[in-house]
Amino acid sequence: MRILTLDWGTVRIGVAISDPDNIIAFPLDRHVESKTAIDEIKKIISELKVEKVLIGMPRGLAGNSTESTKKVEKFASDLQNQIGPLIEFLDERFSSVAANKALKEEGMSEKEQRGIKDNIAAQLMLQSYLDSIK
Numbered sequence: 001m002r003i004l005t006l007d008w009g010t011v012r013i014g015v016a017i018s019d020p021d022n023i024i025a026f027p028l029d030r031h032v033e034s035k036t037a038i039d040e041i042k043k044i045i046s047e048l049k050v051e052k053v054l055i056g057m058p059r060g061l062a063g064n065s066t067e068s069t070k071k072v073e074k075f076a077s078d079l080q081n082q083i084g085p086l087i088e089f090l091d092e093r094f095s096s097v098a099a100n101k102a103l104k105e106e107g108m109s110e111k112e113q114r115g116i117k118d119n120i121a122a123q124l125m126l127q128s129y130l131d132s133i134k
Helices: 034-048 066-082 095-105 117-133
Strands: 004-009 010-018 025-027 050-058 085-092
Touching: 004 034, 004 117, 010 034, 010 117, 025 117, 034 050, 034 066, 050 066, 050 117, 066 085, 085 117
Parallel strands: 004 050, 050 085
Antiparallel strands: 004 010, 010 025
């Protein structure tokens, strides 16, 4: 069973996939644009034989709903109507911050990070999830 993780954003969606044994998370090597996300995600699910989709749920620092929370809930509902009951949610409050920090430690500038930071955030969320289920 492979798990796909999504880090939703208004412009693009970060995407990561697990290995078939659910031990290691990998960032996908392509971008998913928010405008065409559902069709692109359906293709990824089919191509990689995904059995579960995890979506990062943005919350305020106190765990409260935000405007982004509502947008992700709408996106998840639209996606679920297309793919069925494969979706679960993860807390993603600090995933982008952690991704930014990791990439800076690798010496990447903000400009260089632009294309991969969202996928790295998804990878970090997925790896945390995989570690928690083992």
